[in-house]
Amino acid sequence: MTAPDDLLQALFQRLKSDAKLTALLGGAGLLERATENAAFPYVTCGHTSAFNQDTGADNDADQLVTLHVWSKAQGEAETRLIMNRIEARLAGAALSIGPRGQTRLSLEFAEARYDEDLAVHHGLQRFRAVTREDA
Numbered sequence: 408m409t410a411p412d413d414l415l416q417a418l419f420q421r422l423k424s425d426a427k428l429t430a431l432l433g434g435a436g437l438l439e440r441a442t443e444n445a446a447f448p449y450v451t452c453g454h455t456s457a458f459n460q461d462t463g464a465d466n467d468a469d470q471l472v473t474l475h476v477w478s479k480a481q482g483e484a485e486t487r488l489i490m491n492r493i494e495a496r497l498a499g500a501a502l503s504i505g506p507r508g509q510t511r512l513s514l515e516f517a518e519a520r521y522d523e524d525l526a527v528h529h530g531l532q533r534f535r536a537v538t539r540e541d542a
Contacts, residue, residue, distance in 0.1 A: 414470060414510060414536055415439075415452055417502045422450070428492045431485075441477070447527070448478040448485055450493070468538045471515065476530030486519045486528040497534055508540040 422428055422437055429436075436449040453473035474493060478486045498514045516533040 413504050414472065414502070415455065417504050417510070418472060418497065418512075418534075418536075419452075421500060421502065422493065422496060425492065425496050428489070428496060431489050431492055448476065448480065448489060450489065451475045451477070453531075468540075470536045470538075472534050472536055474532045474534070476519075476528075476532070478528040478530075479526070480528065483519050483521065483528045486530040490517060490519060490530045490532055493532060502536075504538070508538050510536050510538040512536050 419437055419439075432448055432450065433446065436446070438445060438449050438451050441449065441451050451474070453475050455470060455472050457468075457470045476486050476489045476493070478489070480486070494514055494517070497512045500512045502510045502512065504510050512534050514532065515535045517531065519528065519530040521527075522529045
């Protein structure tokens, strides 16, 4: 089983190692939490939950991780480019987290929209992370 923090660390490490994504974000655009002076565009981690899809009980072998893309560019093209790059890097990826097994990622949901209240383009991507223990 993987703890959510271990999963997030491995996920962010995989994203940070992608030169194309780093270029789209302008360098330090992967943040666990946004600060008031964060430079746009950037990506933050949102809600993470661990559960058993069949029973609904807590189970950290099956987790959902939500990533948020934030952009102030004119139009949503920049948001979509960043989201597409994140999907290319994570969907179908297998992450080795700890000694017990491999975690596979799949995209569950994606949406991009303009948030009038914040005056930013907001992309949302939810990934399912399923860990299978080694036998």
